Amino acid sequence: MKNQPLIQTEMETEIQFNPFSPEIERVIHTTNSQQEIWTDCIFGGSDANKAYNLSVSINLKGNLVIDLFERAVDTLIKRHESLRATFSPDARFMCIYKNVNFEISQxxxxxLPTIEKESTIDHIVKEEVNTLFDLVNGPLFRVNLIKVEDYEYIATLTIHHIIGDGLSIDVILEELGALYSAYVENKEPKLPNPERFSEFAERINSFMESSEYKPQENFWINIYKESVPTIELPIDFERPALRTYNSNRLDFPLDDAIINDLKNTGISAGCSLVTTLLAAFEVFLCKITGQNDLVVGFPSSGNTLYDMRQLIGDCANLLPLRSKINPEISFIKYLKQRNSQLFDAYEHQQVSFGHLLKSFAIARDPSRIPLVPVILTVDLNRTIEDDFSFTGLSHKLKPNPRQYGTFEIQLHIFRAKEGPSFQWLYNTTLFKEETITKMMEVFEEVIKKVTSEASNPLSDIIGGNYLANYNVLNSTEMTYPNVSLSELLRKQAEITPNNIAVEFHDSKTTYLELQKKINQLAHYLKAQGVESGDFIAVSFSRSPDLV
Structure with a gap:
């Protein structure tokens, strides 16, 4: 797909389009969320762009009728605006085409021999998952079909997050299965009318201009007005000056009995399993970071908010959930607090995360993700594989791991056919694989403890009252001689002139050498007119020169 003839909008903004492209159905204003994704892709480069690729593979066994599968994909694209869309070069507009020429790569x-076949499948799928999407020229959705044997195929579906989210993948799978099945059975497909993303975008953008928006924004600003915490995860490697998007994924199963115990703990506090898992995850983060003031990114669904469940589009919004853990209270009490706070957050979920970042007093650090390096998503209410089917075929779903990711750690907890699965997507520039494995072990231990020791102080689970330890560490008050620091150093230089006063890497300075440098600086300042009692601004990195 290419861009189209010149379009003049009500904003009198001109966008140049290619006259050889398909016919345009409509041009709409993009949402804040889409503009945030675009900005990250532009400033983060191709790796950032690839980090927004969402991909699944379906292993299909049986007599797949390829023509009908292609017809089902074609109908799916015609039903949903986002699958026929591209973006203006400044990301302000989303262009939706009437028809597109879509081809499934095969x-x-x-x-091939079995061994060679397996490696080739792996290579093809990785290429599908990690190939760059062109946001201006499109398409932003692709399908690949691998013939493994005469009666076995692997269909890989990949979409860019700017036109679809996790729930969009669910809709794609459900509709693709229903359409194919209807065509195989020679029936008219019976699907709900598709929701239009253009309508969703209009509702989102109109709300931002309404009088209801400011109170929503103020709710979040008030949470962060005094301070914004920085989560210091236990990383394995030195943090680079510029953040990277290099990622890997590890999957861990968890016994359903453990999840059921956690669910019952939540029920006893009047909380859902989602809230209980979030609270347990926050306790886990407190344990591994030693921090009581935390922020966890938690996606919310615009589809659900506006009751537009048959919608494919970028409708997710990231809620920056702040928690302050008191190690003296029990998990049950903490859980009840979080339940109330989470309800408040959901009531104010219409403010986009990117818009909030502009409102917060956050010092931008190019080496870090602003505010939310850690993301948690939970979907344990259903097994997605049970929600779609293909007539005459058995199927198995696999969410494909990515080589690039947006966050430092993103934990997705969902229900697979085999049971609960914990998928850890982590930044490989910061973490080793064994560290993530250890984190999963610690998190599982925390889950077990919050169920078996739910009424005990959280300090029993965390392993200590970090706040109390912090206060002890910073309780540095002590008696001090009523003489100046320079006088103390002069006397020490007389007593032990050759003892080391400052050591920094390979550099060592004795008390005598330090005293000479102090005298030199003092004479220089005096020559500049500095007198006793004057204030002198000092700006040095942490080094011997600062001393």
Whole structure:
């Protein structure tokens, strides 16, 4: 897809389009969320762009009718605006086409030896998952079909987050299965009318201009007006000056009995499993960071908010949930607090995360993700594989791991056919694989403890009252001689002139050498007219020169 003839909007903004592109159906204003994704892709480069690729593979066994599968994909694209969309070069507008020429890429590996076949499948899927999308020219949705054997295929579906989220993947799978099944059975497909993303975007953008928006924004500003915490995760490598998007994913199963115990603990406090898992995850973060003031990114669904469940589009919004853990209270009490706070957050979920960042007093650090390096998503209410089917075929779903990711740690907890699965997507520039494995072990231990020791102080689970330890560490008050620091150093230089006063890397300075440098600086300042009682601004990195 290419851009189209010149379009003049009500904002009198001109966008140049390619006259050889498909016919345009409509041009709409993008949402704040889409503009945030675009900005990250532009400033973060190709790795950032690839970090927004969402991909799943379906292993299909049986007599797949390829023509009908292609017809089902074509109908799916015609039903949903986002699958026919591209973006203006400044990301202000989303261009929706009436029809697009969509082709499914295909690979026939049925004649390859088994060992070579497996490696080739792995290579093809990785290419599909990690290939860059062109946000201006499109398409932003692709399908690949691998023929493994005569009666086995792997269909890989990949979409860019700017036109679809996790729930969009669910809608794609459900509708694709229903459409294919109807065509195989020679029936008219019976699907709910598709929701239009253009309508969703209009509602979101109109709300920002309404009188209701400011109170929503103020709710979040008040939470962060006094301070904004920085989460210091226990990383394995030195943090680079510029953040990277290099990622890997580890998947861990968890016994359903453990999840059921946690669910019952939540029920006893009047809380859902989602809230209980969030609270347990926050206790886990407190344990591994030693921090009581935390922020966890928690996605909310615009589809649900506006009751537009048959919608494909970027409708997710990231809620920056702040928690302050008191180690003296029990998990049950903490859980009840979080339940109330989470309800408040959901009532104010219409303010986009990017808009909030502009409102917060956050010092931007190019080496870090602003505010929310850690993300948690929970979907344990259903098994997505049970929600779609293909007539005459058995299927198995696999969410594909990415080589690039946006966050330092993103934990997705969902229900697979085999049971609960914990997927850890982590930044490989910061973490080793064994560290993430250890984190999963610690988190599982925390989950077990918050269920078995729910009425005990959280300090029993965390492993200590970090706040009390912090206060002890910073309780540095002591008696001090009523003489100046320079006089103390002069006397020490007389007593032990050759003892080391300052050591920094390979550099060592004795008390005598330090005293000479002090005298030199003092004489220089005096020559500049500095007198006793004057204030002197000092700006040095942490080094011997600062001393």
């Amino acid at each position: 690979n026939d590996l049925s004649d």
